[in-house]
Amino acid sequence: MDRLVKPDVKEVEMNFKSGQKCSAVFRLTNLMHTMTVAVSLTTTNPSVFSFPQPFSILPPLSSATYTLLSQPSDHPPLRSPHDVITVRSAMLPTGKAHMEDFRRLFSVPGRHVFRDATIPVSFVGPQVVEFLISHNAKVPDVNSSLHKAISGCSESQLAELMNLAVRSENADLVSAMVDSGADVKHRDSDGRSLLASALDSGNFDIFKILIASGCEIDNSIDRVLHEAAAKNRVDLIEILCKSRSRIDVNSVDSINRTAIHVAAARGHVEALKFLLSIGANADLADDRGWTPLHYSSSAGHRDAVETLLEHCNAKYAVDGEGKTAFSLAAENGHAELLPLLRLNDALHRASRLDDVGGVKSCLAEGAAVDGRDQNGWTPLHRAAFKGSVECARVLLGHGAPVDAVDDAGYTPLHCAVEAGHAAVAMLLIAHGARAKAKSLTGMVPLSSDRLKNHPALVARSICREKVRP
Template sequence: MATAKPASPSPPPSTAVVPAANTAAAADKPAVEQLLEVAEDEVVIDFKPNAKCRADLRLRSLHPSLPVAFKVQTSSPLKFLVSPPRGAVQPLSSASLRVVLRPQQHAPASFPRSRGDRFLVLSSLSAAHLDSSASSSAATGGTTAIRLRVFFGGPYLLRLAAEAGDAAAVRLILRRQPHLLPLLEPEAAVPDGAEQWAPLHAAAARGDTGEVRRLGPDSMGARDREGRTALHVAAAAGEAEAAAALVDMGADAAATDARGRTPLDVAREKGYQEVVDVLERWELVMTAARRGDLQSLESLLSKRAGVRGRDQYGLTALHLAAIKGHCDVIALLAGSGCMDIECEDVEGHRPLHLAVEGGSAEAVELLLDMGAEVHAATRRGATPLQMAATIGVTRPSRCWCEAVAPNEAAASGFVHRVLVFLLDIVCVDSWCPLLNPELFILCNLYQESR
């Protein structure tokens, strides 16, 4: 299938074009006044294979007192019929034309905007001028011309473009014919049974940031049959704002499609530098969080870099800062409200889980101070407290101990297990329960629970 070129600005309203005459003639004669206007800026045809396809045009006379003669020509007379091909429009009145595309077995060679099909609407106060050659009409100065391009759309071509992953063509069709959007919903019937895009894919393809934000939370992980996420589609369509919105809502910026390409790979292939910048900034955010580079992170945030994006494991910048124990980065990301302190990776690990795993008592205490849930369970049922007991907490903080209700902890055996572990290492670590307030609190919790 021939695909459409990347999105281009919509054509301006149809206006009269005066054929260029020689310079001397142009100097001697005043410019020809526009006589007609066409309500449509393009000939829009809903294409169906092996069927006649029609489009209507509406002409309006701009002359206040005389009828305006018109004649319609096409660059593809074997494909198109125009009814009526010529006529006259009464002063300040309107007339309707019908363009008919003869049945075509195959989809247009280029769509939605045809590269080779054009229409020319000639107008004059004298019908005789319309029968003259273009050059002679221009010489007499009595004819104006309006040029129209052909736009092929409709359900058939929309589905064809969607199935081929031609995001640019989908975007153009939906911008011209937004009523076709429901056809891209998963439950829409498809002749060959191919999997269709989710509504989020379609919204990303046409750059509808508002719709992307509305749909995103419920269908962020949706993929088409080629393994493309909505972020892949936004990257392929060059929709930087939609891509930024998806990253900001936590889209997996490292997801790969069936061909192993990430959204960044797709944007680079297509040459969409704005999208590349959006996705590269997300990678820089992850790197800065992992390294504890607070200055770089602050600079990226000032440039509205997305911080909620995730890698292939579902890890966010906050997860990386937590496992590395970078408290200043944690404070920036979570304390400013940029990120949810309870965000989860694909295994259900929250930042507190990873702070425990990383062995940073300071990061654990900071997250607990910020309200992190000590009993939050992963997909396998592990809580931060369990992980602390299993891995071994050598410096439990007062916040850590006070976050556990004594009876609840005792019932689950968590305090006992942590206490036994700590008592096992007292000799090695030279701790004394009576001198260490954190361990003393833990001992008291254990005694109260017995």
């Protein structure tokens, strides 16, 4: 036998409380059947730890309880390696001893001194965990200390500390908390999930840990998509939508805004495109009647406006005050958006109605002279088909492409001849329009002489197919 006594614990845990003296108890048992044993207790850090009775006597096969005390401290006195209690023992044939006897007995090793026992000391409890999370970079061997400290926390305390760990932006701490049994499905006092807290830090690894551990989204409470869209974090949006959380891409906040509203308002094109690609509705309106296009137009986010125009059907939707996206862009001085939102349409309309003043006004405000409608027609196509000579002249003067080809292969000259407008046709040719067309079936080459002498005949023979108005 190499030991005389046996401790009842492998580790002594002290529940730390800031500013208070802490204590922990353990028992030692004399393993000898007939011999009394003397015991000496010391620690590796006597400035922090102490024993009310550092020396004691254990009769044969008896046990005794010992109390370890620590001095008051504002934060847990953690060290690496951990502090330990050293238990020294010696047989005491007389069965009794005075203080000087103990000191003499344990001052030097002798043949009656058996192998020492060592007991590690750990600080546990919520204040230790909180300290480790807040000062993790300054604490050696933080994960080992954390695992031990968590053992002194209740379920409710651990849930609150989990929130703190998520906000710490330290994925290792979060993983350690999960491994130690922290509930990832815990919600704060507002009902928000841990994923909502994780968005504040935006740590991708923490997101993955929480989702892999079963953290779920409540679409009626959590606004994780909205917050991810506000940060333009496509990576977080993607992992959320691919998780088992059954997230609703069109879920709304308290004023009925979706995540796509938020991305549009901030001009976050990457988030906008991804949300649209997974089914976000570009035409939904919030409480004041604003669609995502209203938000991006009001803020002057051109790229976002262009992206939304490719997906929305409510280009001219009006809000609660009767304003369109065009109106908001104009009010806020975003003239560069007006051609995209309405001026091009207005230019086409003025060209069709032979409204020379309207054409000039639209061009002066920035309408695109080569802007196309859904059929590929430019304003010059419109003017040529309607025989609007002056409108065509103004458009050509502003650089309208004379040989622009629409979706069916028609140039403005084709439109003028088809409609029998010789004056417009001659104007186009004078500006360089090619009189020999060959892109449409049934067309014959156009010549200046034929246009002068037989415009109506040419109009009938050039194309048998009816041109759209």
